[in-house]
Amino acid sequence: MGVKLLLEKANVPGIRTYDVYRREGGYATAEKALKEMTIESIVEEVKKSGLRGRGGAGFPAGMKWSFIAKPEGVPRHLVCNADESEPGTFKDRYLMEFLPHLLLEGLLISSFALGSNDTYIYIRGEYAWVADILEEAIVEATKNGWLGKNILGTGFDCMIHVHRGAGAYICGEETALIESLEGKRGNPRIKPPFPAIQGLWMRPTVVNNVETLAAVVPIIKMGGDEYAKIGVGRSTGTKLISACGNINKPGVYEIDMTISVEDFIYSDEYCGGIANGKKLKACIPGGSSVPILPANLLLKTAKGETRYMNYESLSDGGFATGSMMGSGGFIILDEDQCIVKNTLTLARFYRHESCGQCSPCREGTGWMEKILQKIESGKGEVSDIDLLWDIQRKIEGNTICPLGDAAAWPVAAAIRHFRDEFEWHIHNRELSQTSNFGLQHYADPIHVPA
Amino acid sequence: MSEQTLFKVTVDNITIEVPAGTTILQAARQIGGAVAPPAMCYYSKLQGSGGKCRTCLVEVSKGSEKDPRPMPKLVASCRTTVMDGMEVKNITSEKVVDARAGIVEFLLLNHPLDCPICDQAGECHLQDLSFEHGKSSTRYEFQRRTFKKHDLGKHIQLHMTRCILCYRCVFTADQLTNKRAHGILDRGDHAEIATHIEKSLDNEFIGNVIDVCPVGALTDKTFRFKNRVWFLKPMDAHRDCPTCSGRVTLWNRGDEVYRVTARKDEWGEIEDTPDGKPGWICNTCRFDKKQTTDWVVEGPREISRHSVIAQGHYAGNIGTTKPTETFAAINDGRSPHLLMDIHSESEVNQPNLHLGENEGPSNGVTFNNNIKNA
Numbered sequence: 077m078g079v080k081l082l083l084e085k086a087n088v089p090g091i092r093t094y095d096v097y098r099r100e101g102g103y104a105t106a107e108k109a110l111k112e113m114t115i116e117s118i119v120e121e122v123k124k125s126g127l128r129g130r131g132g133a134g135f136p137a138g139m140k141w142s143f144i145a146k147p148e149g150v151p152r153h154l155v156c157n158a159d160e161s162e163p164g165t166f167k168d169r170y171l172m173e174f175l176p177h178l179l180l181e182g183l184l185i186s187s188f189a190l191g192s193n194d195t196y197i198y199i200r201g202e203y204a205w206v207a208d209i210l211e212e213a214i215v216e217a218t219k220n221g222w223l224g225k226n227i228l229g230t231g232f233d234c235m236i237h238v239h240r241g242a243g244a245y246i247c248g249e250e251t252a253l254i255e256s257l258e259g260k261r262g263n264p265r266i267k268p269p270f271p272a273i274q275g276l277w278m279r280p281t282v283v284n285n286v287e288t289l290a291a292v293v294p295i296i297k298m299g300g301d302e303y304a305k306i307g308v309g310r311s312t313g314t315k316l317i318s319a320c321g322n323i324n325k326p327g328v329y330e331i332d333m334t335i336s337v338e339d340f341i342y343s344d345e346y347c348g349g350i351a352n353g354k355k356l357k358a359c360i361p362g363g364s365s366v367p368i369l370p371a372n373l374l375l376k377t378a379k380g381e382t383r384y385m386n387y388e389s390l391s392d393g394g395f396a397t398g399s400m401m402g403s404g405g406f407i408i409l410d411e412d413q414c415i416v417k418n419t420l421t422l423a424r425f426y427r428h429e430s431c432g433q434c435s436p437c438r439e440g441t442g443w444m445e446k447i448l449q450k451i452e453s454g455k456g457e458v459s460d461i462d463l464l465w466d467i468q469r470k471i472e473g474n475t476i477c478p479l480g481d482a483a484a485w486p487v488a489a490a491i492r493h494f495r496d497e498f499e500w501h502i503h504n505r506e507l508s509q510t511s512n513f514g515l516q517h518y519a520d521p522i523h524v525p526a
Numbered sequence: 527m528s529e530q531t532l533f534k535v536t537v538d539n540i541t542i543e544v545p546a547g548t549t550i551l552q553a554a555r556q557i558g559g560a561v562a563p564p565a566m567c568y569y570s571k572l573q574g575s576g577g578k579c580r581t582c583l584v585e586v587s588k589g590s591e592k593d594p595r596p597m598p599k600l601v602a603s604c605r606t607t608v609m610d611g612m613e614v615k616n617i618t619s620e621k622v623v624d625a626r627a628g629i630v631e632f633l634l635l636n637h638p639l640d641c642p643i644c645d646q647a648g649e650c651h652l653q654d655l656s657f658e659h660g661k662s663s664t665r666y667e668f669q670r671r672t673f674k675k676h677d678l679g680k681h682i683q684l685h686m687t688r689c690i691l692c693y694r695c696v697f698t699a700d701q702l703t704n705k706r707a708h709g710i711l712d713r714g715d716h717a718e719i720a721t722h723i724e725k726s727l728d729n730e731f732i733g734n735v736i737d738v739c740p741v742g743a744l745t746d747k748t749f750r751f752k753n754r755v756w757f758l759k760p761m762d763a764h765r766d767c768p769t770c771s772g773r774v775t776l777w778n779r780g781d782e783v784y785r786v787t788a789r790k791d792e793w794g795e796i797e798d799t800p801d802g803k804p805g806w807i808c809n810t811c812r813f814d815k816k817q818t819t820d821w822v823v824e825g826p827r828e829i830s831r832h833s834v835i836a837q838g839h840y841a842g843n844i845g846t847t848k849p850t851e852t853f854a855a856i857n858d859g860r861s862p863h864l865l866m867d868i869h870s871e872s873e874v875n876q877p878n879l880h881l882g883e884n885e886g887p888s889n890g891v892t893f894n895n896n897i898k899n900a
Binding site: 244246261266427428429430431432433434435436438439440441442443446463466470473474475476 | 576577578579580581583599600602605624625628629631632633635636665666668671690691693709710712713714715716717
């Protein structure tokens with residue numbers, strides 16, 4: 077059994093309510109933080125913990141906090157990014173649905189550390205019932221004196237507001253989220269200035285993922301140094317992984333980042349192996365926008381070392397032979413899945429979700445979808461593969477926000493690792509409409525030169 | 527007045543000193559020529575514009591004197607301010623040239639390329655951009671996105687199909703009028719400029735959206751299909767206007783005023799008036815004053831020699847001189863070869879004929895006569 081910090085109490089009956097959460101030791105950490113610690117020491121603990129942003133980019137949270145500008149007389153804001161829309165990712169939903177008070181406690185401590193009197197939870201519109209749960213929890217917490225004016229007599233005021241999004245993936249990008257929160261069209265802003273200088277209503281703002289803010293609670297509880305001992309290297313603490321796809325036990329798992337990918341997929345404690353006795357073909361290890369990996373590169377790195385479920389190991393080999401930890405949406409594809417179709421599905425998603433502000437993403441995502449549709453429906457040419465490659469190359473890095481990259485990477489990785497499957501689709505037009513390319517050599521061990 | 531801090535910035539190996547806070551694009555424009563990156567969405571007179579079209583991407587090969595690391599990605603020069611000692615590569619960077627060609631291809635992907643019937647042709651930034659930075663053909667083979675024409679009142683026609691979503695008109699309406707009545711609806715490649723409920727744009731200054739539009743998406747209804755811009759003579763003129771500066775360019779043919787626009791500088795942006803404010807003009811000046819008698823004409827407007835609008839105009843005005851040598855003098859006494867009907871009349875097919883002997887453009891009659899005479 078791995079260490080559990082966030083989901084430790086998830087199975088306690090009634091933990092969703094304030095009374096049970098408080099009885100189980102909830103809000104004790106917030107009390108400790110507000111009464112015994114200073115703002116600087118909280119930030120220092122988070123820095124020491126090495127906690128990395130759990131939203132996808134993996135930027136050190138303590139560092140992000142220390143960037144926030146502190147001009148005299150200007151309010152600061154903390155925004156919790158609960159716009160979890162990445163296909164394959166559903167860890168934040170689980171956390172908010174079952175442990176709403178854990179998030180509120182984390183938000184309270186973080187708001188105190190950042191000096192935010194008005195803290196916002198920007199929640200994905202589709203999570204309507206989760207928003208209701210959060211609002212109920214806020215009412216309970218306010219009634220018990222954990223939110224509102226003069227909390228615990230410390231003179232610190234904090235109110236948490238839940239804001240429902242309207243179902244746009246792009247609003248998970250922090251500046252688009254801020255725009256949307258201000259009531260504008262959810263277009264990402266051009267950076268600089270970064271939100272830490274001019275964010276919500278042009279005030280200094282920190283935007284953090286739900287899981288990041290919830291992880292502040294165990295960090296303050298056990299101390300940054302203790303937290304940093306869990307995990308390995310720069311991947312400290314625990315991470316929630318939402319596993320889905322062709323596995324026996326889909327769900328949200330908390331791992332301590334020392335477990336190998338193979339163990340995670342096949343052990344009964346976690347995914348429980350591939351469903352229906354099939355074989356593993358490929359995996360998207362961190363939510364739909366990270367590069368897909370074939371089975372052989374997923375379990376072992378190109379150097380022949382075991383791949384582990386942590387930031388460094390998953391990205392070992394760069395994009396050529398590695399992927400990314402991303403947001404922890406772990407999608408498993410078995411031997412029956414068609415990579416071309418899978419890539420088309422992702423391309424369609426990004427085309428639909430592109431905000432249309434900058435030209436490479438607006439036009440390029442639609443173009444890629446059309447070409448993939450053409451190949452998938454058995455009308456492709458071999459030159460289309462090179463064209464796809466060229467388009468994704470021209471989108472990547474040339475856009476305002478990372479959505480362009482997120483749209484380009486899956487296509488690039490699919491061509492990089494599964495080019496033969498694309499070619500098979502093109503050369504066997506009729507066959508490709510009725511059957512699949514299958515596993516082929518994707519699970520074969522990689523030849524590692526001595 | 528305190529001394530302004532000057533930053534040294536090098537663009538394509540040309541160094542210039544600019545005040546702190548200047549963007550790379552503005553610094554490059556001060557150098558001028560091919561060094562200035564193209565800009566489709568940036569408009570210096572509109573706050574907050576820029577960063578969207580990505581045509582002005584440049585490579586920063588040295589961040590600054592203090593931190594000489596290069597920037598990892600290409601940056602939008604219109605929204606990136608210079609640092610002291612910054613080194614920027616525009617057309618000298620292969621990465622930039624390649625990326626820009628890609629952007630042009632993306633911009634043209636859903637553009638109808640109906641230049642032959644588009645009023646903007648000749649002064650279209652997208653035309654210039656694709657001519658200078660694009661490829662000769664597209665690799666796009668699918669149906670292009672189209673929109674129905676959208677009526678924006680009696681003065682402005684919206685052709686959404688041509689739009690490149692630069693957001694300039696949105697900023698214009700935000701910053702010049704008290705209430706913006708149009709905006710972007712939808713997202714992605716089906717995003718469109720529209721009024722939410724079909725209605726006209728009526729503000730006194732809304733006509734300026736026509737001037738800021740880089741393509742033919744927003745056109746002047748009083749000028750639609752009346753003439754091609756390169757047949758018109760631009761003249762600077764002014765009138766005493768109670769609402770705006772009244773400083774305009776008249777586009778004449780003969781004595782007739784075909785259209786009125788604001789005065790634009792070499793970057794296609796509105797010129798400042800002498801008091802330093804942008805010279806936006808009002809709808810009355812733009813749409814209603816179409817008589818030469820309404821205006822005090824100052825004289826012909828200088829148009830860049832490279833612009834198609836300059837063709838045939840003001841040879842004396844733009845520093846060129848009429849050639850004095852004849853073709854014969856240049857060609858060692860030989861008259862120019864005629865270009866018409868080259869298949870039947872070329873020297874390859876009719877070696878016995880010398881095309882230079884024809885008088886005037888050749889046609890079928892010339893040909894037959896030549897055959898007879900040969």
